[in-house]
Amino acid sequence: MMGTKERAFARLVNVSLEKLVPADHFYRQVERTLDLSFVRECVQPMYASGGRPSIDPVVFFKLQLVMFFEGIRSERQLIRQAADRLSVRWYLGYDLDEPLPDHSSLSKIRTRYGLDVFRWFFDAIVQQCQQAKLVWGKELYLDSTQVNANADLDSLTPRFAVEAREAIQRHLTALFAQENQGDEEEGGESMDAPMSEGSSNTGTCLQPTSLPVALSQQEQEELETERSMRHDWIVEEGRQQREIHGLYQRSADFQISTTDPDATPMRLKNGGLHLGYHTHYVVDGGKRRIILEALVTPAEVMDNQPMLDLLWHVRFRWHVRPRQITGDTKYGTIENIKAIEDAGMRAYIPLPDWDQQRPPYFGPSKFTYDAVHDRYVCPNGQLLHLSRMEYKAEKVEYRAEAATCNACPLKAQCTPSNHGRQVHRSFHANYLERVRGYQQTLAYQKALKKRKVWVEPLFAEAKDWHGMRRFRLRRLWRVNCEAQVIAAGHNLQQLLKKRGWGRRPFPTDAICASFGLFWMLCSLTFARKISSFADCLSFFKDEEVRFPLC
Structure with missing residues (x-):
């Protein structure tokens, strides 16, 4: 008789996720390794002291980690998969009959936190x-x-x-805001007030370079x-x-x-x-x-x-x-x-190959620098003397005589100019020489x-x-x-490996069993072929006898 399965679900009684999720599950190891309670302290100023309780910030970042580990591309898909995964529900702290957060809440929470909170999370x-x-x-x-x-x-x-459209929108928004505030803003702070010292970016910059x-x-x-x-x-x-791009x-x-x-x-x-x-x-x-x-x-x-x-x-x-x-x-x-x-x-x-920037002419590497006389020597043996110093670009220009270049047999391979070949050398060229030595x-x-x-x-x-x-x-x-x-997520994976996740246990039992079998076979072999001390000596002297493979 063929049986049929009726789809009738009874309410579960006395069932806990703690018993359903295996003790050695991956998300249990993640929970033991990473304590995300520090997130609450970071985002506490972003919430009011009263009102309806929000989604736990720890749950939000746990969902981000689940998306990383599972390779999920959509937050809708993330919530759908988390809803029917017992291990994910256990990791988030949501019971079987407890609804998960809506996918739209994740976008709003991300906007509320901003990039600084995510950097805090990464740094932690x-x-x-x-x-x-x-x-x-x-x-x-x-x-x-x-x-x-x-x-x-x-x-x-x-x-x-x-x-232009964004500028017009900002201007109109500012005008309507001033009209709504009325005369109460007359003695207030200007909208075009300069940035405070705390918002300046110059504090973490490098010291300016000393110039000649x-x-x-x-x-x-x-x-x-x-x-x-x-x-x-x-x-x-x-x-x-974008303001300092120059001509390019x-x-x-x-x-x-x-x-x-x-x-x-x-x-x-x-x-x-x-x-x-x-x-x-x-x-x-x-x-x-x-x-x-x-x-x-x-x-x-x-x-x-x-x-x-x-x-x-x-x-x-x-x-x-x-x-x-x-x-x-x-x-x-x-x-x-x-x-x-x-x-x-x-x-x-x-270092970049600057010779490729001047095909089919000689590149700077074809010219030899004479540090004693501060000049360059071209491939034909002619000299390039110091012509001028460009301080803003921090480089020195060396130029050969125009008459010498025009009479040179290698001019077609060197430069198309009739004013003489020029070579530039940076003020900090000694650093490049040091790297070439490396x-x-x-x-x-x-x-x-x-x-x-x-x-x-x-x-x-x-x-x-x-x-x-x-x-x-x-x-x-x-x-x-x-x-x-x-x-x-990558750093967390390395931390999990350090704590033992993914590491195979040492096969102690298998090694002991193999060693016992080896010892037993060797004992039987010696007991069968060696009966006395004299037999033992003759056994080792005989070249035709070989030990069996064990």
């Missing part, structure tokens, strides 16, 4: 990794990767139109003031300082996406063009590969621009003293190398090989398993929040 996990001795701090590796934005190229529109005494005192002060007020990429959340303009300077205004066009390796961002990592050189800093910038920002801010933040925030800084060729600017070397660290960074050492070569297998696999894991191939959120501060959660 790094601090626990440092307390667990997972941070080595002797070597730092920097790299970045391209991440597609949640926007399409068809959403690009002229920037001036969008900025050739400019006037006023010009030196203006130049040093301009450099001392350099753009702080971490404080500005990776936002580009990118496509992002006159086009903006209406879907994600912070995403900018980027050229992919396969030749395609997408809207996207750059995700920057600073990774510790220890075997756990702890991510010490993560930052997302628009794709128009070059990799070398936020490098120093990331490096100083890691060095002073975590009190590490790295001996070497390793990056690829994109970080090899004179400013970065000089700052690293002046700080007592070694810059293991490949390139011959074994430590430099090992560092470059290690960088390929140290940072790039982290980006591959984040893209393949945790959804960083394309950001699901929009706007720069939101994608920074997403990147902070991904980096914090």
